Amino acid sequence: MARPxxxxxxxxxxxxxxxxxxxxxxxxxNPALEGRPVVVLSNNDGCAVTRSPEAKRLGIxxxxxWFKLAPRAREWGLVALSSNYELYGDISARVMELLxxxxxxxxxxxxxxxxxxxxxxxxxxLELGGQMKTAVRRNVGVPVCVGIAPTKTxxxxxxxxxxxxxxxxxxxxxxxxxxxxRERLMRSLSVIEIWGVATRLTKRLNALGIYSILDLxxxxxxxxxxxxxxxxxxxxxxxxxxxxxxxEEERIGRDQLIFSRSFSAPLTSAAGFRxxxxxxxxxxxxxxxxxxxxxxxxxxxxxxxxxxxxxxSFPTVSVVLPMPTADPVILTRAAHALLPRIVDGVKYxxxxxxxxxxxxxxxxxxxxPFENPHEERxxxxxxxxxxxxxxxxxxxxxxxxxxxxxxxxxxxxxxSPRYTTHWDxxxxxxxx
Amino acid sequence: xxxxxxxxxxxxxxSLLSVLISPVPVAAGYPSPAQDYFDGRIDLNEHLIKDITxxxxxxxxGDSMEGAGISDGDELIVNRALTPVDGSVVVAVLDGELxxxxxxxxxxxxxxxxxxxxxxxxxxxxLSELVVWGVATRCLHVV
Numbered sequence: 132m133a134r135p136x137x138x139x140x141x142x143x144x145x146x147x148x149x150x151x152x153x154x155x156x157x158x159x160x161n162p163a164l165e166g167r168p169v170v171v172l173s174n175n176d177g178c179a180v181t182r183s184p185e186a187k188r189l190g191i192x193x194x195x196x197w198f199k200l201a202p203r204a205r206e207w208g209l210v211a212l213s214s215n216y217e218l219y220g221d222i223s224a225r226v227m228e229l230l231x232x233x234x235x236x237x238x239x240x241x242x243x244x245x246x247x248x249x250x251x252x253x254x255x256x257l258e259l260g261g262q263m264k265t266a267v268r269r270n271v272g273v274p275v276c277v278g279i280a281p282t283k284t285x286x287x288x289x290x291x292x293x294x295x296x297x298x299x300x301x302x303x304x305x306x307x308x309x310x311x312x313r314e315r316l317m318r319s320l321s322v323i324e325i326w327g328v329a330t331r332l333t334k335r336l337n338a339l340g341i342y343s344i345l346d347l348x349x350x351x352x353x354x355x356x357x358x359x360x361x362x363x364x365x366x367x368x369x370x371x372x373x374x375x376x377x378x379e380e381e382r383i384g385r386d387q388l389i390f391s392r393s394f395s396a397p398l399t400s401a402a403g404f405r406x407x408x409x410x411x412x413x414x415x416x417x418x419x420x421x422x423x424x425x426x427x428x429x430x431x432x433x434x435x436x437x438x439x440x441x442x443x444s445f446p447t448v449s450v451v452l453p454m455p456t457a458d459p460v461i462l463t464r465a466a467h468a469l470l471p472r473i474v475d476g477v478k479y480x481x482x483x484x485x486x487x488x489x490x491x492x493x494x495x496x497x498x499x500p501f502e503n504p505h506e507e508r509x510x511x512x513x514x515x516x517x518x519x520x521x522x523x524x525x526x527x528x529x530x531x532x533x534x535x536x537x538x539x540x541x542x543x544x545x546x547s548p549r550y551t552t553h554w555d556x557x558x559x560x561x562x563x
Numbered sequence: 564x565x566x567x568x569x570x571x572x573x574x575x576x577x578s579l580l581s582v583l584i585s586p587v588p589v590a591a592g593y594p595s596p597a598q599d600y601f602d603g604r605i606d607l608n609e610h611l612i613k614d615i616t617x618x619x620x621x622x623x624x625g626d627s628m629e630g631a632g633i634s635d636g637d638e639l640i641v642n643r644a645l646t647p648v649d650g651s652v653v654v655a656v657l658d659g660e661l662x663x664x665x666x667x668x669x670x671x672x673x674x675x676x677x678x679x680x681x682x683x684x685x686x687x688x689x690l691s692e693l694v695v696w697g698v699a700t701r702c703l704h705v706v
Contacts, residue, residue: 557622559623562628
């Protein structure tokens with residue numbers, strides 16, 4: 132008896148990302164924003180970093196400064212919102228947790244996108260993509276598109292296609308599309324549209340007669356490696372369907388944590404920096420303990436604005452910590468090593484700290500004389516508990532103990548409620 | 564007892580960190596006879612939240628659901644993943660607002676009811692035109 136031919140079940144990559152993530156997260160809790168042009172502004176309400184499709188149709192460019200948009204906002208019916216990082220962070224975590232149920236093989240690539248390893252026949256893969264899309268929309272409340280292909284690069288391209296062509300209904304399985312249609316798409320898109328090709332390289336690619344994605348896909352990988360780099364060669368191979376960029380389940384970002392912000396008003400004194408760095412030290416501590424990590428190295432840095440040609444100053448200092456630690460006291464003290472390098476009177480526009488060389492907590496017990504005296508007192512978790520219960524800024528160590536909002540903190544004048552992370556800012560439902 | 568640890572500061576002349584160590588006490592004594600029976604305290608999250616990805620907490624504003632034991636200022640646990648059925652207390656989107664109602668699906672049509680005689684029923688032409696944001700599963704009421 133003839134058995135049916137085995138179905139092709141090669142592993143494939145699904146790329147899932149949230150449509151206009153920040154704007155969609157806002158809409159999930161404020162349905163009145165549905166159908167209206169919405170922009171979400173960057174730190175300090177600087178410029179538009181997310182635009183709803185309606186805002187794009189108004190011709191608002193990515194990165195357009197708010198001060199230029201503000202005069203016309205009323206006429207357009209444009210809603211501008213400050214970045215609600217608390218909300219976006221939680222929505223992102225929900226999306227990723229949900230996606231993780233579809234595949235044990237998940238790489239969180241950024242706040243709003245992930246790669247998943249998937250298997251199945253083309254029909255099964257399309258079905259799976261549809262399930263992911265429906266589940267995220269329904270459970271979490273934000274819309275996603277899904278691209279599925281043999282490689283990451285093609286999966287990203289398929290996703291972009293799904294987003295821009297309504298016929299896909301949000302899910303594109305690359306190999307289910309007729310080859311001629313795929314070629315047409317790749318011919319119509321410039322090489323800069325492909326993931327991993329830097330804009331600055333387009334001129335050099337053009338010089339070789341490579342303009343479209345299809346040109347690049349048909350290029351000789353070896354020639355590309357010799358003329359450009361291995362990285363570019365991988366992109367070519369990936370476009371040809373050979374997987375070269377593996378899924379990284381451990382995020383690269385896990386090796387380091389960076390806390391950095393631009394100030395709403397410039398800082399000009401070491402005293403101001405003492406406070407800023409204390410806050411970062413404590414944020415780093417909280418994040419490390421949440422992930423069960425300790426850091427071995429801390430780098431603190433500050434910088435003047437790139438738009439300010441006078442008084443340029445970019446001080447930086449790296450401190451090897453006495454033992455791997457997540458202790459806020461030690462991290463804060465280490466960050467203060469930057470203070471002697473702050474030039475009084477110079478207008479600093481940003482500062483930050485980075486903790487690196489991270490390792491899991493409690494991997495190896497330090498010899499007792501090297502034990503951290505603070506860890507025992509659980510200051511880090513205490514500060515985190517109180518912060519969670521009473522809000523950011525309700526408790527802090529030393530100069531990080533900030534009441535009444537210091538003047539350097541981020542400006543977020545158009546902030547929506549932190550609906551899912553703060554008990555006193557829950558979404559209101561009308562009973563009327 | 565104590566030791567001072569001098570950390571190394573890369574690219575800076577002086578040692579800026581110093582940490583004073585104190586001895587750490589070691590716990591000793593008889594184990595509690597109850598400890599073998601302890602398997603964790605009651606965790607409300609575990610009982611009230613079926614799926615953390617789809618569950619949100621919202622706050623009620625208004626008295627139209629008094630009859631269902633849902634008062635002004637109460638918190639509701641809302642699961643977005645549940646399929647609303649006849650009799651569900653739902654958060655529905657009405658005129659761009661999240662609104663709490665009792666959903667009635669009958670042969671005569673779909674109705675959003677208040678649980679308070681002061682508020683009229685709202686007829687919905689069909690279920691497909693109704694946007695249900697989530698289904699309320701619990702009410703947290705201060706007694």
